[in-house]
Amino acid sequence: MSETTESTQPMKAQKNPRRKRFWITLLGFFIIIALGVFGGYNSGITVRTDAEATQISASLGVEFERGAIALAEGRYDHARQHFEYIVQHDVSYPGAAEGMAEAILGMSFTATPVPTLTPTLTPTPDMRGVEAIFANAEALINAGDWANAVAALDQLRKEDPSYRTAEVDGMYYFSLRQNGYDKITKEGDLEGGIYFLTLAERFGPLDSTANNMRGNARLYITAATFWEINWEQAVNYFGQLASFAPNIWDGASNQTAGQRHYYALMRYGDQLYNKNNDACGAYAQYSNALAYGALDEVAAKNSKKAYEICYPPTATPEPTAIIIVDTPTETPTTP
Incomplete structure (x- = not known):
């Protein structure tokens, strides 16, 4: 009877420990691969980012070197392009802003190596001799007509380079200095003012006022x-x-x-x-x-x-209600 009963009971499935270990091992294998791929991806991004930063830094260094060479050779437009590229990518790159400002100044000087003058600024040939030309230059200086005074002095030097050399140099200095100062302060022509003050410096050191004005003009252009x-x-x-x-x-x-x-x-x-x-x-x-x-x-x-x-705004604290409790007083009894 017991044998018959046992034979009619369902058989319990036998668990295969080998198959279980296989699936666990396989799952672990895939997890390791996934982690490796993810880590490699992040590492690749980091390497690529670092490589791009290094490449940009190296590129800026090359651009700065090219800009400096172009600036030294007087190719101001090319220099400006190199420095402008640097500023667009790294505004704090040492010397880039100053180089760009200097290139812009150089472009203005190159474009107008001779100051633009109105028709009255070019005097007609004066055949009265160097004395008359000298006197005319003095009169123009006294009148504050700096540009025409410089033009008269140019004519005088062309006629006789050795005529009253020290005095003519002083007149050149004063006329160029005043012309440059007025261009900055009265006309707002910063590049032109810097140009004339630099020419004046060939005849002698600038006074502190003119030198400071030139520095201010350069700083304005840089800004x-x-x-x-x-x-x-x-x-x-x-x-x-x-x-x-x-x-x-x-x-x-x-x-x-x-x-x-x-x-x-x-x-x-x-x-x-x-x-x-x-x-x-x-x-x-x-x-x-x-x-x-x-x-x-x-x-x-x-x-x-x-x-x-x-x-x-800070929250305003709600007022706290104050409850006043009357303390009963004992009424004294009369003995």
């Missing part, structure tokens, strides 16, 4: 190279200039260094707020711009939002 390209650097350079020469101006834009600094502060604030998500940094730029005047519509809108993010 302008970052205009609408890198607002952070525009703020940096125009901020420096605005601190000691806010009224130096550029005839092309008809804006002073102070005005440029004011506008650059607002645009840099917009950049920090909209692109960099730096509300506090943006608000700092807007606050500095307010020192010059009211913000424009875009900056004012962003400034308000930046302030709310950077200085959120």
Whole structure:
């Protein structure tokens, strides 16, 4: 009976330990492969990124070297292109901004090696002799007609290079110095002013006023190279200039260094707020711009939002109710 009962019971499936180990081993194998592939992928990305950074750095070094060579050889347009490429990829690359500014100056000098003069600036040949030409140059200097004075002195030197050499050199220096100074301060012709002051320096060292003015003009040109390209650097350079020469101006834009600094502060604030998500940094730029005047519509809108993010209102604590409990007093009993 028991044998019959046992034979009618279902048989329990026997587990195969070898098959179980096989699947576990296979799963582990695939996990190892997956981890290896993932690690290799990340490693490949890192290697590629590092390689690209190294390649860009090497490329910038080559561009700087080529720009320096072109600058030394007087090929200013080529030099500008090399330095401009560097600034677009790494604005803080040492010497790139200065090289670009120098190339731009060189281009302006190359384009006009002889100053552009109005028809009255070229005197007609004077046949009265060197004495008369000398007297005419003196009269032009006394009248403050610097460009015509230089033209008269050029004619005098052409007629007789040895005539009153020391005096003529002094007249050259004074006329060129004054012409360069006036071009910067009165005409906003920064490149032209630098050019004439540099010519004056051939006849003697510049005085501190003229030399400082030339330095300010160069700094303005350097700052302008970052205009609408890198607002952070525009703020940096125009901020420096605005601190000691806010009224130096550029005839092309008809804006002073102070005005440029004011506008650059607002645009840099917009950049920090909209692109960099730096509300506090943006608000700092807007606050500095307010020192010059009211913000424009875009900056004012962003400034308000930046302030709310950077200085959120603090929650006002709810007043705590004070419950006054009257303490009963005992009524004294009369004995």
